[in-house]
Amino acid sequence: MPPRDLPREYSDDDIQIESDWDQVIDDFDKMGLKKNLLKGVYGYGLEKPSPVQQRAIMPLLNGRDLIMQAQSGTGKTAAFVIGILQKLDRSVNATQALILAPTRELAQQTQKVVLEIGQYMNIKCYACIGGTKVSKDVKKLESGLRVHVVVGTPGRLLDLIKRGALVMDKIKILCLDEADEMLSRGFKIQIMKVFEHLPQEGIQVVTLSATFPDAFHDTTKAIMGSNPVKILVKRGQLTLEGIKQFFIIMERPDWKLDTLCDLYTTETFTHPTVVFCNSRKKVDELVLQLEERELAAVATHGKKQQKDREDHLRDFRTGTSRVLISTDMLARGIDVQQVAVVINYDLPDSKEMYMHRIGRSGRFGRKGIAINFVTRKEISKIREIEEYFSTQIEEMPLDISILLRNISLST
Incomplete structure (x- = not known):
């Protein structure tokens, strides 16, 4: 089902973006997306990429690490979800993408976006969050069903990794949503432990938030490649027009x-x-x-x-x-x-x-x-x-x- 409130079409006059990625594509049809993914994008209610999406989706598709700073409502969640869904291999019966979020509500919300945009792709996305029985998560992840994308809070995900329920060897993309909030709430140690269980080669890392304090940059250096793409909404544009x-x-x-x-x-x-x-x-x-x-x-x-x-x-x-x-x-x-x-x-x-x-x-x-x-x-x-x-x-x-x-x- 498409969301109740559909995003508007943005113009470059709405927000100003600093980016070291020169390519700007203002049409989803020109991004080379899979047919069923493109169908899901339009079914979700997206008509034209927002300025953030015009710059962020292509480096994701090209396998680049990405730091994305953008205010809520600019389309950054849909941007990284589209990037993840395009890179999934449905023939692989394993978790291929891991999304970390600081709260249960945000994890569940992100799961919903993944399922709605991916509704024609026959993919499965599961949310692992605190406040629920861990045995349910273990059963779901060990059932042999394809859970292509796992979304969760750091503590619960680390618990499932230690139990052997969440297998990490096929994961190729890691996303930290609201990264600065996770750092400010003391999740840094848990995030680093999760990262230690990922494959050592070929992992693509995406971090996004509306603000990035100085402490965040130390973490990105530890988990990202030496040259991540940066897409940053200028500070003066962060309060929403209107x-x-x-x-x-x-x-x-x-x-x-x-x-x-x-x-x-x-x-x-x-x-x-x-x-x-x-x-x-x-x-x-x-x-x-x-x-x-x-x-x-x-x-x-x-x-x-x-x-x-x-x-x-x-x-x-x-x-x-x-x-x-x-x-x-x-x-x-x-x-x-x-x-x-x-x-x-x-x-x-x-x-x-x-x-x-x-x-x-x-x-x-x-x-x-x-x-x-x-x-x-x-x-x-x-x-x-x-x-x-x-x-x-x-x-x-x-x-x-x-x-x-x-x-x-x-x-």
């Missing part, structure tokens, strides 16, 4: 709750809205505080039970719940395309994370709104974010109904 950004000044931090409740009475929460907090404890407290005021919201974070996380994300995606409160777990690549409003209840700890968060709105060229709750002491942080991303964050007007109506017209 997102209006505002801040609301609080005289005291404890005024945030009342301000959030006030927004419930406006048109704001008639649109799918994500509220970000900096800790799991704050997320849980905020949901309880809203329930006490008879205001509805669902919550997700890394310590919630897997079933609860899946149920709450499903309710939000289907519109059963209009407000989702989350930690930064949701900011990283998890695709909730219908988000129109993002509220930073707490300003993020890093400037890079700000961009990840507001990227939940305005996806695929749609309009969106980001609202930041700040104390007067935090105004300087807002100015730093503005300068860092060459963007503009204004004090929110008293009446944002016109902006919200514009969102309705664009969706």
